[in-house]
Amino acid sequence: MSELFPLTEEIWLDWLKDEIRLTEEEPNREKVYELFERAVKDYLCPDIWLEYAQYSIGGMGSPGGIDKVRAIFERAVTAVGLHMTKGQTVWEAYREFENAILSTVQPPPGRIPSREEQELLNTQLGRIHTLFRRQLAIPLMDMEATYAEYEEWSDSGVSENVISQYKKASQQMEKCRPFEESLLAAEPPKLAEYQTYIDFELKEGDPARVQITYERTLAENCLVPDMWAKYTTYLDRQLKVKDLVLSTHERAVRNCPWTMGLWKSYVLALERHGADHHTVSDVFEKALNAGFIQATDYVEIWQAYLDYLRRRVDFSKESSKELEELRGAFSRSLDYMKQDVEERFGESGDPSCIIMQIWARIEAHHCKNMQKARELWDSIMTKGNAKYANMWLEYYNLERSYGDPLHCRKALHRAVQCTSDYPEHVSEVLLTFERVEGSLEDWDVAVQKTETRLNRINEQRAKAAEKEANLARQEEERADQRRKGKSEKKAQKKFQKGTRTGEKRKAEQDDYHDEWNDDAGTEEMGTKPKRNTWKLRRDSLGGTLPLALNLPPGAKRAQQGDDKPELRNDNSSVFISNLAYTLEEPEAKLRTLFETCGPIKQIRPVFSNKGNFKGYGYVQFESTVSVAEALKLDRREVEGRPMFVSPCVDKNKNPEFKVFKYNASMEKQKIFISGLPFSCTKEQLDELCKSHGTLKDVRLVTYRSGKPKGLAYVEFAEEAQAAQAVQKMDGMEVDGNKISVAISNPPRRNMMDKPGSNRPTTDMMPRQVFGSRGRGRTQLSLLPRSLHRQSGPVSKVENGNSAEPVPTTASAAAANAAGETKPLSNSDFARMLLSK
Known part of the structure; x- marks a missing residue:
């Protein structure tokens, strides 16, 4: 697994501890040393370095064991000694080891050491002094404790130089303390906190500290390609240490092999530091098998490798091994694009044939082989590029620089015949060429050919414009018919509703007058009407009167048919939409949002007939300058929804005007x-x-x-x-x-979204079919059972005994006879309720 992917610090420690236990009974310690060397290359891991140094102490008894332990400790403090929070443990372990050596060279109490023993003792004391001084010159956590320990250990006291370095390190520590505290408080992977820390160290300008901060960041964010790219770019431009740069590039592509940019940088770094050709080629082959996510990534990595091969060629020689390898690589790249990339992605990745263009230019410029360059350009044009004027002009410039006038003229004539995007420009280039190079006969041929071609192009454009105009006119007619049909339907519904309402009110008034006359006649005959019957009549009559609803001003206007605001100047107005229907006091809310854009002349939120806010409205400013400021508030979040702000355009005058709020194409x-x-x-x-x-x-x-x-x-x-x-x-x-x-x-x-369009049906749930008119209304009756009209005579029930049937009203009987349902009148409701 380690051969393919880097391992985390925890996995390495588990593996190393297992190997250490397995080799306790074996004298072979080199196997474990090799494993430690692999472990320290993946990430910056202070615990692995500490384990490595402690394991090496066990081999001090072997020849050169002490020197080997010191060498490992020196590498450890170089690699992780600057680690602000964990570096101190490595320094302390190093000092403990040297103190243990010191105890072995000190003479027993009471015995005067010899001169050789004294020199050995002084050397060892000097090593410990040096370790203290080196550590105190580095900003580390809890460095005050280290300084106090040094004061206690040193018999001669602390020198002024050490105190000065210690104070500088303490000041640096205070600068870094906020960043370290933010890292301690943040949750993994702490990318934002680390980026802030890196920016700070870059301003400070200490390369070693910048490097250690990048390493700490990547230990917790190893799958972030951008961070690897920034780190490798810094090493390439600032440190430029070969071993460090190349090892970091290798680690980058091992962690993020799908990122083409890291492989490209790796290839360039290898060439920059003089790596052998076999190594560069091997890295390039690994890049091809890495599995990029875009076809264009393969084009870019091939371009980087071909550039490298071109720089190896000595073109002063007519033929060489490097030149043949370059040509073979160009040929292989074209086959790779056709066979592998197109089959995998369904696209070439190089539609403009950039690789072939570079190959043709190299053949023409360096190898003086225009025949090969022309063959390549013929292949480029057959791949669908012959219709583009810029491709023909690129070929023409190549012929102009390295070819002859005959092939220049031939290329321009073909361009005039094939170009479909900018034929006028190609024709102008041909005529300019003939003015400089051609004879009168050549000029006449060029004029005739360009005129014929341009006339044909103009005819095609006129036909296309006429067809487009016809389609637009048909679409406009269909839209007008739809609008007309909707208006007629709406007017018909309104008329029917008004007719039914008038008939109902007239019937209720007739019933009321009939009942009043009946009651009056009864009173004249000496019989008083019932009080509860009169109360019902009064309530029924009152129910027919319009009620004064407490609605917002906009809603009252909507009730009066003023649903569409009248904005006199569209240039000084904006259209607001996508607001929540539940927005309270929308006019005040919009005024608060837009009053910073400029003086407001009018705000018109739109309400429905029922007084509910429709979620859109208009804001008119006193000046057109305020519109630009208002458009900047587009997509501002208002109560959890993005508010859309767009120019106020009359759709009747500009039916094609559309404002797309979000992209409708692929966004990689x-x-x-x-x-x-x-x-x-x-x-x-x-x-x-x-x-x-x-x-x-x-x-x-x-x-x-x-x-x-x-x-x-x-x-x-x-x-x-x-x-x-x-x-x-x-x-x-x-x-x-x-x-x-x-x-x-x-x-x-x-x-x-167009009706009748062929929508894709894959990976979608089957839709329920409701018929040509869509989902029908519910068939449940919403009228209480007690108010249902009965088809036959209603039997009056008193105390559980059936009484004589109560006949229905004349109007109800007439309605039943006609097979229709007629609305009940006030008297009908009265008889039904009083009969209970």
Whole structure:
């Protein structure tokens, strides 16, 4: 496993301890030493270095054992001695070892040492003094205790030089203390805290401290390609130490093999530090098998390797081994793009044939082989590039620089015939060429050919424009028909509703007058009407009167048909949408949001007929300058929803105007997350994703009401970070929910939202079919059973005994006879209720 991937500090320690136990009875300690050497190369691990040094102490008895222990301790303090929190343990272990050696060279009490013994004693004391001084010159945690220990140990006291260095280190320690405390308080992987620490050390300018901070960061963030890229770039440009630079590049590609940029930097670093050709080629072959996530990554790594091979060639020789290897690599790269990349990704990755263009230019410029260059350009044009003017002009410039006028003219003539994007430009270049190089006959041929081609192009453009205009006109006619049909339908419904309401009120008034006359006649005959009957009539009559509702001003206007605001100047207005329906006092809320943009002339939130806020409205400013400031508030979060702010445009005058709030194409730096728990907040999602790279935006998708949908979009600073997040987060469980993560690739709205469009059916639940008119209304009756009209005579029941049937009203009987349901009048309700 260690051959393929770096191992963590915990795994290495477990492995090393097992090997140490297995070799206790064997004299072979070299096997364990080799394992320690592999372990210290993966990450910066103070505990592994400490274990390595302590294990080496057990071999002091062998020849040269003490020197070997000292060498390992020296490497340890060089590697991790600057570690602010863990470096002190290595220094203390080193001093304890030297103190143990000191006890063996001190003479017994009462005996005067010989001169050789005294020299050996002084040398050992000098080693311990040096260790104290070196440690006190480095900012470390709890360095005050080390200084106190040195004062107690040293018989001659502490020198002024040591005190001065100790004070400087203490001051540096105080500068670093806030960063160390933030690291201690933060949760892993602490990427943001480490980045802040690195920025601080870069400003301080101490290369050793910058290096140790990067190493500490990568020990906890080993799968962040951007951090490896920053570290290797710093080493390439600042330290430039061959062993350190190359080992770091190797570790980078072992940790993040899917990142093409790290392999490319590795190849360049190998060439920069004079690595042999076999090593560079071996690294390149490993890069091809690393499994990049984009077709273009393979094009870039091939370009880096071909550049390296080109720089090895001595073009002063007509032929050489390096030149043949370069040509073979170019040929192999084209086969690789065609066979491997296209089959894997479904695209070439090099549509403009950049690799072939470079090969052709090398053949023309360095090898003076225009025949090969022309063959390559013929192949480039046959791959679908003949319709582009810039490709022909690139070929023309090559012929102009290294070819002859005959082939220049031939290339321009072919360009005029084949170019479809900018034929006018190609024609102008041809005519300019003939003005400089051609004869009168050549000029006449060029003029005739360009005129014929341009006339044909203009005819095609006119036909295309006419076709587009016809389609637009048809679409406009269909839209007008739809609008007209909706208006007629709405007017018809309004008329029918008004008619029914008028008939109902007239019937109620007639019934009331009839009842009043009947009661009056009864009173004249000496019979008083019942009090509860009169009360019912009065309530029924009062119920027909309009009620004064306590609605917002906007809602009252909406009731009066003023649903569409009248904004006189669209240039000074903005349209606000995507607000929550539950927004309280929307006019005051909008005024608070937009009053910083400039003086406001009018705010018009739109309400429904029932007085409910529709979630959109208009803001009109006194000056058009304020509109630009208001548009900056687009997507500002208002009560958990992104508020959309767009220019106020009359759709009748500009029917094609559209404002797309979000990208509808693939966004390789953005990921789409589904299956999130509804309780997930933006802060929780930010904490979940920031370990994979630098976040630019986090957006939770919600309904208009503000309730979450369980979906989110997260945008990273770079595409590699988004790819890493997909690889690491897909299938992860969040609060018991298994989430799905993919690169953001929303469906095209113009294809997916049109009625009758062929929507993809894969991976989708089958939709329920409701018929041509959609889902029908519920068939349940919402009228209480006591008020249901009975089809036959109603039997009056008193005390459980059946009484004589109560006949229905004349109006009800007429309605039953007609097979229709007529609304009940006040008298009908009165008879039904009083009969109980």
